[in-house]
Amino acid sequence: MIPNQSIQQFKADFFKAMAHPMRIRILEVLSDGDKNVNEIQSILGSEGSAVSQQLSVLRSKNVVTGIKEGTSVIYSLRDPLIKELLAVAKQIFDNHLVDAISLLEVIRRE
Structure with a gap:
């Protein structure tokens, strides 16, 4: 595989691993510290089996690590x-939201 293709494949696999709302939420929770x-499960209000x-x-995609303690x-x-990636994604979302609100305001005035 050509080096750029390897990097592109890594990126694709990485984003696939994050491509689920609960996985994103788990990453946000872990951004605040190890758990x-x-x-x-308690923070998410979800079943343990779903979280697991x-x-x-x-x-499996090396996005999180687990260390056994007892x-x-x-x-x-x-x-x-x-x-930081999650924070940037939120900024992008916020920018899109601002653009959508601005567009709605223009439509209302017309």
């Missing part, structure tokens, strides 16, 4: 830049 499944399933996807596994972001 075990029960803590994540999404954590498994994130682990009977629990403590999850963390594999790379702290993920927190």
Whole structure:
């Protein structure tokens, strides 16, 4: 595989791993600090099996890591830049929202 294709494939796989609302929310929760499944489940108000399933996807794609502590596994972001990536995604969303609101205001005036 050509080096650029390898990077592009990595990016595609990385974004696929993040392409689920619960996985994004889990990453947002982990952006605030390391947590075990029960803590994540409690914050999300979701079933443990659903959280575990999404954590498994994130682990398999090396987006999060898990370290066993006693009977629990403590999850963390594999790379702290993920927190910044999520912040940039929110800024992009906010920019789109501002554009949509501006367009609605123009339509209302017409």
